[in-house]
Amino acid sequence: xxxxxxxxxxxxxxxxxxxxxxxxxxxxxxxxxxxxxxxxxxxxxxxxxxxxxxxxxxxxxxxxxxxxxxxxxxxxxxxxxxxxxxxxxxxxxxxxxxxxxxxxxxxxxxxxxxxxxxxxxxxxxxxxxxxxxxxxxxxxxxxxxxxxxxxxxxxxxxxxxxxxxxxxxxxxxxxxxxxxxxxxxxxxxxxxxxxxxxxxxxxxxxxxxxxx
Numbered sequence: 608x609x610x611x612x613x614x615x616x617x618x619x620x621x622x623x624x625x626x627x628x629x630x631x632x633x634x635x636x637x638x639x640x641x642x643x644x645x646x647x648x649x650x651x652x653x654x655x656x657x658x659x660x661x662x663x664x665x666x667x668x669x670x671x672x673x674x675x676x677x678x679x680x681x682x683x684x685x686x687x688x689x690x691x692x693x694x695x696x697x698x699x700x701x702x703x704x705x706x707x708x709x710x711x712x713x714x715x716x717x718x719x720x721x722x723x724x725x726x727x728x729x730x731x732x733x734x735x736x737x738x739x740x741x742x743x744x745x746x747x748x749x750x751x752x753x754x755x756x757x758x759x760x761x762x763x764x765x766x767x768x769x770x771x772x773x774x775x776x777x778x779x780x781x782x783x784x785x786x787x788x789x790x791x792x793x794x795x796x797x798x799x800x801x802x803x804x805x806x807x808x809x810x811x812x813x814x815x816x817x818x819x
Contacts, residue, residue: 610703612725612783616683623663623686633773637753639808644720644751647805647813649673651749654715659704660722664690667697670718678714680707704734714741720751721811724785731786732794739798739818748800748816751807754786761785764810788812 625631627638649669654676661667661681667690670677679699681687687699700708704719704726717738726734738748755761761780768777788804791814795802800816807813 610682613682617685620663620683620685620689624665627665633768633776636808637776637810644807644811644813645669647807648718648720648749648751651747651813651815652716652718653747655712656716656718657710657714659707659717659719661690661699662686662721664693664697666718666720667694671697678710705730705737710741713743715743715746717742717746717748718750721753723750723752724754724783727784728786728790728794731784731791732797735794735798735800739800742818744818746818748795748814750814751811752814753810754788754791754812754814756788758787761787
């Protein structure tokens with residue numbers, strides 16, 4: 608999961624839970640409807656769930672409350688510590704979208720929120736290819752993540768952030784690998800998934816991909 612961003616993940620861990628509830632104006636739009644985004648991912652999930660990018664454990668808690676068995680994967684030590692304090696019974700694996708230990712049980716759903724965009728487009732497709740081999744027939748992937756309809760929409764959001772003085776947000780949008788809807792659709796369909804998109808705010812969509 609974009610291991611080059613580990614230092615950033617360590618920094619974000621401290622304030623992440625404050626940001627998701629709107630305490631940082633720069634990221635208020637990014638995390639708008641945060642609870643609804645997590646709930647939609649949970650609603651779409653079935654069976655045993657592998658969660659990539661556990662972060663501080665907010666989605667994990669909801670998945671567990673819904674009765675799912677969850678396998679947690681998170682590359683950031685600081686994030687793992689926070690999530691483990693919230694959910695002492697959960698073992699969180701040090702891993703990422705590309706590199707992770709073999710699972711000892713069948714995984715039915717792969718989920719993630721606010722993480723997949725840390726991979727380049729080439730890495731995204733490599734991860735999807737691995738997931739296609741991992742999942743059973745009718746298994747699924749459910750991601751809540753930032754993406755844009757077009758590259759020009761992304762550039763417009765960067766310009767808006769700069770105009771508002773949201774330097775951190777503008778830097779994120781320029782530095783990280785936010786995909787277009789078409790790129791994600793093509794990558795999933797190439798690896799034999801039926802994919803649909805549900806827009807949750809001006810930045811985030813829930814992507815649901817069902818393995819054929």
